[in-house]
Amino acid sequence: MPEFNVVEEEKKSRRFFMAGLFAFFTSFGLIVIGALRYIVPNVQYGKAERFKVGMPQDFPDKQATYIADQQIFIVREGDSYTAISATCTHLGCAVRANNAAPGFFCPCHGSRYEADGKNEAGPAPRPLDTFEVSLGHQGELVVDKRTTVPRGSRFKV
Numbered sequence: 001m002p003e004f005n006v007v008e009e010e011k012k013s014r015r016f017f018m019a020g021l022f023a024f025f026t027s028f029g030l031i032v033i034g035a036l037r038y039i040v041p042n043v044q045y046g047k048a049e050r051f052k053v054g055m056p057q058d059f060p061d062k063q064a065t066y067i068a069d070q071q072i073f074i075v076r077e078g079d080s081y082t083a084i085s086a087t088c089t090h091l092g093c094a095v096r097a098n099n100a101a102p103g104f105f106c107p108c109h110g111s112r113y114e115a116d117g118k119n120e121a122g123p124a125p126r127p128l129d130t131f132e133v134s135l136g137h138q139g140e141l142v143v144d145k146r147t148t149v150p151r152g153s154r155f156k157v
């Protein structure tokens with residue numbers, strides 16, 4: 001019988017060793033995960049608020065060009081350009097350019113805006129925002145959504 005106890009003791013000892021090893025590596029893994037979470041900040045990187053939209057000559061004259069990923073329209077009139085928000089001031093739907101007449105309309109609740117963004121009908125409480133436009137280093141138009149300018153402002157190239 002003493003031999004039997006030795007074998008059982010060895011099994012028990014091995015089990016304790018394996019449990020200890022498992023606990024060690026689990027703890028080590030959790031520490032590494034915690035350290036990585038500390039090193040990599042918990043932030044979300046959104047879209048840039050200042051961005052290039054293209055060369056001035058690429059925008060058709062007397063039209064509103066929709067830039068979907070930035071939710072803006074670039075309106076060209078000869079050599080002047082305006083960046084108008086495509087976000088409805090009622091509840092934030094994307095407004096659309098009116099093909100039949102100058103201006104914009106919102107398909108959600110029927111707000112209508114004039115060509116310069118002024119609200120003219122529907123529940124929209126205020127005009128569409130107009131953003132600052134400038135020229136980039138390589139001659140491209142740059143829109144800054146952080147800076148609104150008075151409605152009707154135009155950037156001349």
Ligand code: FES
Binds near residue numbers: 088092111122124
């Ligand atoms: S969201 Fe545009 S009219 Fe309501």
